Amino acid sequence: MGILEVSNVNKRFGGLQALGDVNLDIANGTVHAIIGPNGAGKSTLLNVLVGKLTPDTGTVMFNGTSVLGRKPYEINQLGISRVFQTPEIFSDLSVFENMLIPCFAKRDGAFRLHALESIAAEKQLIEKAEQMLAEVNMADKRHMIASSLSRGDKRRLEMAMCLVQEPKLLLLDEPTAGMARADTNNTIDLLNEIHDKRDITMVIIEHDMHVVFSLAKRITVLAQGTPLVEDTPENIKGHPKVKEAYLGEAAA
């Protein structure tokens, strides 16, 4: 039994069947990639997983708990974090303040009024935040305003913000979209390092085959809202159906 089980999920937008009978079983501790051509329903599936969309039918179970009908912040509290296609960070805040907020959320839950306490008194959280910043090599940028970071650093910061909460499942929506090759490779290394170091399951949605084949342990190919095949990267590479639906198209 996997950490995340998606069964019989259907989602319709008007006349468009965005997701049709999606069944997924994501094993604990794996790196699972979901690939597919544009419009295959990858983002819709991700939005269902994080509670942004409610499917018409089907169930999504995380660690034995249903995520359907829960708000995004409740789903995060279950242990699911999400990295966005364009980094979603607190751009007016300093890098360090960006790191503090997930630390507070992890400790205090959805709301606690700390209106008169001082930040400097939270020694444990500060230490935790600084350790995480050091782990992603951003300790020297802690006083910079997040909006002035480079694109790669913003991504790095966003991942650090997710990881400091020690999620069980990390969802990544095209983590390398719009990055230069060097930045992409850095991100791949970072993700591999993260996965090696901690007990975490990753689900990656990605266009870039280079990224997918350097990270994923298992791949699901989605086409027109339905999973076509699910297999190991080696088998996916040579699969005729996949070539036809996706890789062939990319090669042409």
Added chain:
Amino acid sequence: MLGLSKKDTTFLLIVIFLTLATPILLQPFPENSALAQFNAGYPDLMQRFAIFGIFAIGFNILFGLTGYLSFGHAAFLGVGSYSVVWMYKLLSYNVLPGLILAVIVSGLFALLIGYISLRRSGIYFSILTLAFAQMSFNLAYSVLTPLTNGETGLQVYTDDPQVLVSEGSPLSPHFFGIVMNESAKIDVGGWQFTFSNGYYFCAIIAILVFYLSMRIFRSPFGVMLRAIKTNQTRMNYTGLNPRPYTLAAFVISGMYAGLAGALLAAMDPLAGAERMQWTASGEVVLMTILGGAGTLMGPVLGAGFIKYFENIFSKINDNILHTWFSALPDGLEDAVVFVLHPFIGKGWHLTLGLLFMLVVIFLPGGLMEGGTRIWNAITGKNRKKKQDADHHPKPSAHVN
């Protein structure tokens, strides 16, 4: 000290000093000089500086930190005033029960309005708060006459119960015997300084709530509010529900407004519905933006600036202008006065509007940004150094 960093403590001490010395600082011109009319050191105006300063500090906690622009904060001002006058009517002229009641009632009122309005953000939130404030105004003006005495305004009558009043207690607002409208006038050379009980009462409360807002700005809660302003999506996906945070900010700023309204009634035992009108709500928005939204000191400066204009500029009339320009030839004198006429007296709003436009266009950070720029120009802190830090971060070893 007091849970603040060293820099903040210094800042607070400066603010305390300036506030306490206001009756002297705002009286720079000798009594009989031509410029004496620009003196602002009389109790009524200084009380307004302090009271509207409190109003703006509270508004800034909501608008400056979370970015939620409320157009209905005058409703809380009015609620505060009515609470105080009711305490006068029922108990006595001691302001303390009124102040406490005002803060509680305006807090509850803010909880109700905030709970509903904060379901929306952006312009919809502003319109909802505006609608609530106008409803409150109209209720106070006509519907709830037994409670608010309608257009006459609520005031104390001789047949009111005033159960705590005994022989010899003061017949105007006081704080355990310290009568608000009493003051000591001191003449030094040509200058006259007025030290009024009312002003110092407002000033001490203003300092306390300024300190409180400083603590809020520097607290984890303050960081959360700034995070909400920047990115609510990330907030949600970090496991935080933005709604209780914004609601808490709304209630806190409503309580500040209620306190300011209470102090208005503590200085002058009257409460009228016009205090809740939308123009009053708009005024606090102007104060905050003019001074610098999101800065600690800005809203206070903005409040002082606007109140100064309202009281000083509006008093200049054509006769005064004629005396100023009497050195010019007759025809030219009349022409200059004719040109300046729309900007003075009743036209002070025009001058204020132009200044507001200039500030918003050239100093988006308000008067505080202007102050910082002048300070940097004087101390020669050149921008180059700062740019270097932003654009050329120290190279780090790229391990991965």
